Amino acid sequence: MNTMWIENEPCALRAWAEGRMIYLELTDGRIVGFPADRFKILRAAPEEKLKKVSVEVNGYALRWEELDEDLTVQGVVAGRFQLPLPEQAA
Known part of the structure; x- marks a missing residue:
């Protein structure tokens, strides 16, 4: 039996910012x-610039555009971030 596997990378329909x-x-x-x-x-960006995604x-x-920043949807969905989570206050 032949099985064909098709990679289905995540694709975004829309993006928005709420707060940070x-x-x-x-x-x-x-x-x-x-x-x-x-x-x-x-x-480092203010919230009003984050909303312009x-x-x-x-x-x-x-x-x-205003921040000259690009991210891949696949990287975000896979959790490939530049910075660690901030430490939680006890």
């Missing part, structure tokens, strides 16, 4: 979110 969280709606129906503070450039490259990338 970035959210993506994916083509498979999932909504995923991540803290902007997990990326160096986004961590756009979906590019047919849903495979996120772009912040």
